[in-house]
Amino acid sequence: MxxxxxxxxxxxxxxxxxxxxxxxxxxxEMEKDAPAGGMPEQVxxxxxxxxxxxxxxxxxxxxxxxxxxxxxxxxxxxARFHIDLLGLLEEKTKxxxxxxxxSLLSQTLHELRMMFVQVTSAPTPQAPPTES
Numbered sequence: 001m002x003x004x005x006x007x008x009x010x011x012x013x014x015x016x017x018x019x020x021x022x023x024x025x026x027x028x029e030m031e032k033d034a035p036a037g038g039m040p041e042q043v044x045x046x047x048x049x050x051x052x053x054x055x056x057x058x059x060x061x062x063x064x065x066x067x068x069x070x071x072x073x074x075x076x077x078x079a080r081f082h083i084d085l086l087g088l089l090e091e092k093t094k095x096x097x098x099x100x101x102x103s104l105l106s107q108t109l110h111e112l113r114m115m116f117v118q119v120t121s122a123p124t125p126q127a128p129p130t131e132s
Contacts, residue, residue: 019111020062027054045101049086049108056082056112060119076120083112 027050057063059079063072086109097105 019115020057020060023050023053023057023111024063026050045097046104048089049101049105052082052086052089053108053112055079056086056116060115062115074119076116079112079116079119083109083116086112 054063056079058072059075059077059082061071061074064070065072086105090105090109093105
């Protein structure tokens with residue numbers, strides 16, 4: 001039990017969980033449209049956005065281990081890296097995207113940045129003071 005108290009825990013609010021769930025549902029919808037081999041017939045810009053967004057969500061501890069059902073450990077550095085990749089993609093493709101692509105990229109980046117701030121600024125639980 002002493003080990004459990006010494007490990008910091010991430011507190012995640014329900015809005016963040018809901019946004020992560022919506023992202024998972026969006027990816028599941030894309031998988032449904034994929035052929036039997038699991039890969040989509042055509043590569044799209046939206047697939048790239050979703051791939052990078054999912055990696056960021058994994059880095060924020062927003063996915064469960066499929067074998068155990070327990071949340072995967074958060075890796076904020078990995079999350080930040082993938083969010084920054086999406087930011088770079090937005091910068092480098094400025095003026096070359098269709099309206100729906102631009103909108104998806106902008107909205108995804110905004111949501112991921114907000115999630116990242118929530119996850120990384122969540123207060124770490126403090127151990128109650130011990131009596132001497």
